Amino acid sequence: MFSHHGHGHGQYQPPATGPQHEPTFKIFCRADEGYCLTVRHDAVHWYKDMRHSTRVKDEEGHPAFALVNRATGLAVKHSLGQSHPVKLVPYNPEYQDESVLWTESKDVGHGFRCIRMVNNIYLNLDAFHGDKSHGGVHDGTTVVLWEWCKGDNQCWKILPWGPEAYAPPPPPAYGHQAYPPPPPNREPGHGYHPAPAFYPPQPPPSHDEPGYGYHPPPGGPPGAGYGNRLPRALASEPTVRILCRADEAYSLTVRNGAVCLAPTNPRDDFQHWVKDMRHSTSIKDEEGYPAFALVNKATGEAIKHSLGQSHPVRLVPYNPEYLDESVLWTESKDVGHGFRCVRMVNNIYLNFDAFHGDKDHGGVHDGTTVVLWEWCKGDNQRWKILPWFCFWRDEYCSGLILYYSTMRCSRPLPPALLPPPLPLPPLAAKAVEVVPKRSERIAAKMALEALEGPIHAVSRAQRNLMRKLGLVPERGPVTAEAIAAYNALFSKPLSQEHIIALSSLFSGSLPPGKAAEALVVCG
Numbered sequence: 001m002f003s004h005h006g007h008g009h010g011q012y013q014p015p016a017t018g019p020q021h022e023p024t025f026k027i028f029c030r031a032d033e034g035y036c037l038t039v040r041h042d043a044v045h046w047y048k049d050m051r052h053s054t055r056v057k058d059e060e061g062h063p064a065f066a067l068v069n070r071a072t073g074l075a076v077k078h079s080l081g082q083s084h085p086v087k088l089v090p091y092n093p094e095y096q097d098e099s100v101l102w103t104e105s106k107d108v109g110h111g112f113r114c115i116r117m118v119n120n121i122y123l124n125l126d127a128f129h130g131d132k133s134h135g136g137v138h139d140g141t142t143v144v145l146w147e148w149c150k151g152d153n154q155c156w157k158i159l160p161w162g163p164e165a166y167a168p169p170p171p172p173a174y175g176h177q178a179y180p181p182p183p184p185n186r187e188p189g190h191g192y193h194p195a196p197a198f199y200p201p202q203p204p205p206s207h208d209e210p211g212y213g214y215h216p217p218p219g220g221p222p223g224a225g226y227g228n229r230l231p232r233a234l235a236s237e238p239t240v241r242i243l244c245r246a247d248e249a250y251s252l253t254v255r256n257g258a259v260c261l262a263p264t265n266p267r268d269d270f271q272h273w274v275k276d277m278r279h280s281t282s283i284k285d286e287e288g289y290p291a292f293a294l295v296n297k298a299t300g301e302a303i304k305h306s307l308g309q310s311h312p313v314r315l316v317p318y319n320p321e322y323l324d325e326s327v328l329w330t331e332s333k334d335v336g337h338g339f340r341c342v343r344m345v346n347n348i349y350l351n352f353d354a355f356h357g358d359k360d361h362g363g364v365h366d367g368t369t370v371v372l373w374e375w376c377k378g379d380n381q382r383w384k385i386l387p388w389f390c391f392w393r394d395e396y397c398s399g400l401i402l403y404y405s406t407m408r409c410s411r412p413l414p415p416a417l418l419p420p421p422l423p424l425p426p427l428a429a430k431a432v433e434v435v436p437k438r439s440e441r442i443a444a445k446m447a448l449e450a451l452e453g454p455i456h457a458v459s460r461a462q463r464n465l466m467r468k469l470g471l472v473p474e475r476g477p478v479t480a481e482a483i484a485a486y487n488a489l490f491s492k493p494l495s496q497e498h499i500i501a502l503s504s505l506f507s508g509s510l511p512p513g514k515a516a517e518a519l520v521v522c523g
Contacts, residue, residue, distance in 0.1 A: 022047050022049075023160050023161070024045035024046060024047060024070050024160070024161050025045075025046045025047070025048050025158050025159060025160055025161065026044060026045070026046070026158075026159055026160075026161055027046055027067065027115075027156060027157070027158050028156070028157055028159075029127045029130060029137060029152070029153055029154075029155065029156055030109075030110070030112045030152040030153075030155040030156070030157075031127055031130045031131060031132075031136060031137045031151070031152040031153040031155075032130070032136060032137035035137050035139070035141070037143065039069045039071065039072050039074065039088060043069055043070070043071035043072060045069070045070040045071065045161060046067050046068065046069055046070065046158075047066075047067070047068040047069075047070060048065050048066075048067060048158055049065055049066040049067075049068055049091075049093060050063065050065045051093060052064050052065075052066075052096055052101065053065055056096070056098070056101060056118065056307055057103070057118075058103040058116070058118050058119075058121050058308060059121060059308055059309055060103075060105075060106075060121060062103040062104060062105065063103065064098075064101040064102065064103055064118045064307075065101065065102060065103070066091065066093075066100045066101055066102070067100075067102060067158075068091050068093075069088070072088070073090065073091060074088035074089060074090060074091060075088065075089055075090075075091035075100040076088060076100065076102070077089045077099050077100050077326075078099050078100070078117050078120075078123075078145070078325065078326065078346060079144065079145045079325065079346065080283055080291075080325045080328075080345060080346055081123070081145065081285060081286055081325075081345060081346040081347075082123060082144075082145055082146055082147060082286055083144055083145075083146065084144060084145060084346075085128070085142050085143060085144045086125070086143055086144065086145065097326075098118055098119055098305060098306065098307045098308075098326070099304075099305065099324075099325070099326035101117075101118040101307075102115050102116065102117065102118060102125075103115075103116060103117075103118050103121065104116075104156075104158070105121070105124075108150075108155050109155065111157060112155035112156060112157055113155070113156060113157070114148060114154060114155070114156070115156050115158075117145070117346075117347070118307060118308060119305060119306065119307055119308035119309075119311075119344070119347060119350065119372075120308075120344070120346065120347035120349075120350070122147055122148065122347075122349075123145040123146065123147065123346065123347070124145065124146060124147070124148055124154050125143055125144075125145065125154070125156060126143065126144050126145060126146035126149075126151075126153055126154050127141050127142075127143060127153035127154075128141060128142045128143065128144045128146075128153075129141070129153075130151075130152075130153035131151045131152060131153045132152075137153065145346075228269065228297055228298065229296075229297075229298060229299050229300030229301075230274060230295060230297055230300050231295075231300060231318060231319070231320050233320045233321075234274045234276060234295060234320060237274045237276070238274075238387055238388075239272035239273060239274055239297055239387075239388050240272075240273050240274070240275050240385050240386060240387055240388065241264070241271065241272070241273075241385075241386050241387075241388050242273055242294070242342075242383060242384070242385050243264070243383065243384050243386070244261065244352075244354045244357065244364065244379070244380055244382065244383055245336075245337070245339045245379040245380075245382040245383070245384075246354055246357040246358060246359075246363060246364045246378070246379040246380040246382075247261075247357070247363060247364035249263060249264055250262060250263055250264060250364050250366075250368070251263075251264040251265075251271045252271065252273065252370065253268065253270045253271045254270045254296050254298065254299055254301070254315065255270070255367065257315060258312065258315070258369065259303055259312065259313050259314075259315060259369075259370045260367050260368055260369050260370060261354055261357070261364055261365075261366070261367070261368040261370070262366055262367070263366060266388060269297045269298040270296065270297075270298045270299070272296070272297035272298070272388060273294050273295060273296055273297065273385075274294075274295045274297060275292050275293075275294060275385055276292055276293040276294075276295055276302075276318075276320060277290065277292045278320060279291050279292075279293075279323060279328065280292055283323075283325070283328060283345065284330070284345075285330040285343070285345050285346075285348050286348060287330075287332075287348060289330040289331060289332070290330065291325075291328040291329065291330055291345045292328065292329060292330070293318065293320075293327045293328055293329070294329060294385075295318050296315070299315065300317065300318060301315040301316060301317055301318060302315070302316060302317075302318035302327040303315060303327065303329070304316045304326050304327050305326045305327070305344050305347075305350075305372070306350075306371065306372045308350070308372065309350060309371075309372055309373055309374060310371055310372075310373065311371060311372060312355070312369050312370060312371045313352070313370050313371065313372065325345055325346055328344075328345040328346075329342050329343065329344065329345060330342075330343060330344075330345050330348065331343075331383075331385070332348070332351075335377075335382050336382065338384060339382035339383060339384055340382070340383060340384070341375065341381060341382065341383070342383050342385075344372070349374055349375070350372040350373065350374065351372065351373060351374070351375055351381050352370055352372070352381065352383055353370065353371050353372060353373035353378075353380060353381050354368050354369075354370060354380035354381075355368060355369045355370065355371045355373075355380075356368070356380075357378075357379075357380035358378045358379060358380045359379075364380070
C-alpha cells in the first residue's frame with residue numbers, strides 16, 4: 001500500500017557497509033509522487049536485490065530483481081492474477097524463487113517504467129483505482145497486478161533514498177504512537193529474516209531424501225506405501241496420471257529432482273500425482289477455470305511455475321495449508337480429443353510443453369523435460385490428467401480381465417495358462433438378459449494385461465465398440481487411457497437406456513456419433 005513520505009525511522013542510522021546494509025530505495029507512482037510504497041507503519045525503505053539479475057531475465061531481456069522491505073524482511077510476491085493484490089512473503093536471498101522476482105520495462109515517459117512479473121511481463125504493478133477517473137492515489141491505496149492500460153497509476157520509479165531518509169522524524173500527531181523501535185539484539189536495517197520451514201523451499205540433500213536417486217529411506221525395508229511423501233492431508237487422495245498427446249505411452253514423472261516424461265509404469269510412485277483442488281472454489285484463472293496443485297506421491301513436492309518461456313518447471317515442498325499461487329495451475333478448454341493445456345493460474349499464456357517433443361524435433365523420449373511455452377498448437381502442449389486405474393492389483397479383477405481377454409484373443413494362450421472360468425459380472429449378465437446377440441460385445445471389459453506391458457489381448461468386438469464410441473481412432477492402437485474411459489463408462493449396472501444406445505451403435509439405426517452421445521448421457 002501507499003503512505004506519505006514520513007518515515008518514523010528516527011532510530012535507524014544510515015546503512016553501514018556490508019552485504020546486509022545495501023542502499024535502500026523508495027518506490028513511487030507517477031499518479032502521485034507524494035506517496036511511496038510501504039508495508040505498514042510507514043515502512044517505506046526497500047532493498048532492490050539484484051543478485052539473480054545476471055542469469056534471470058524476462059522475455060525482453062530485462063534483468064530480474066526482488067523488492068525486500070527493510071523493516072520487515074518481506075519480499076513483494078506475485079499475486080494470483082489480474083486485479084489481485086500483490087503479497088508479502090519471507091525472503092531468503094540464497095534461494096532463487098521466481099515468484100518474488102520482477103523486472104522493469106523500458107522508459108514509458110519521464111523516467112517512469114512498468115514493474116512486472118519476471119514470467120509474465122503483461123501483468124504490471126498497479127495502484128488500484130489510483131487514476132484520476134477513480135479519485136487518484138490516497139493513503140492506503142492497494143497495489144494489484146493489471147494489464148498495461150497506459151495509466152499513471154501503472155508508471156513507477158525506484159530511486160535511492162537520499163539524506164532526507166535519515167532525518168529525525170516529525171513528532172507524532174496527537175493521540176498516535178510512533179513507529180516502535182526494533183526488537184532487542186536486532187541489527188538495525190537488517191531485513192533478511194530466515195523463512196519458515198515450508199517457505200521458501202530448500203533444495204533437498206540427496207543423501208537423506210528418498211525420491212532423489214531412488215534410494216529407499218533409512219531405518220527399515222520398504223513396505224507398503226514406500227516412497228509416499230505426501231502431506232498427511234493428501235495421503236488418502238486418489239492419484240492421477242499426466243500424459244501428453246505427443247506420445248501417450250509416456251507419463252509425467254520426477255527424476256533427479258526434475259519433472260520429465262518417462263515410459264508409463266503404473267508401479268512407479270514417481271509417476272503418481274495428486275491433483276489438489278482445495279483452492280479451486282476460491283481461486284480461478286482469468287477465464288474462470290479452477291486452480292489446482294500437482295503434488296508428486298513419491299516426493300511430496302508440487303510443480304512450481306518456471307522463470308518464464310523455455311524455462312523448465314520446478315519442484316518445491318508442498319504445504320497444503322499455505323496458499324502459494326506459484327504452485328497453482330489451471331486446465332484450458334478441450335483442445336482436441338479430450339486434451340487440454342495446463343497453464344499458470346496467473347499467466348494462462350504459458351503452458352506445459354514437452355520440450356522438443358513435437359515431430360519436427362524427434363518426438364518424446366525417455367527424459368523429455370517439461371518447460372513453459374506459449375501456445376503453438378503442438379501435440380507436445382496438449383495434456384490429459386487421468387485417474388490411475390489399479391484394477392490389475394486386484395486378483396479377482398486380474399483373473400476376470402485375463403479370462404475375457406484371452407478367450408477372444410486372435411492367438412489364445414495354451415489351455416494350461418488359462419485361468420478357471422469365472423461367473424459373468426452383473427454388467428455382462430444384464431447384457432445377456434436384454435440383448436443376447438450383442439452380449440459378447442459388452443461381456444468382456446477392455447483389458448490391460450494383468451502385469452506391465454503392451455496391450456494386445458483385446459478382442460475384435462471390444463476394439464470395435466471402442467472405435468464406435470470414439471475412444472480409439474479408426475486405425476489407431478488401444479491405449480491405456482481408452483481402457484480407463486471404457487471401464488469408467490461401464491462401471492455401473494447396465495440400464496435399458498444403455499442397451500438401446502449400444503444396440504443403435506451396432507444396428508446402424510442411429511449415426512455412431514449420436515448413439516455414442518446417447519450412451520454417454522445414459523451413463
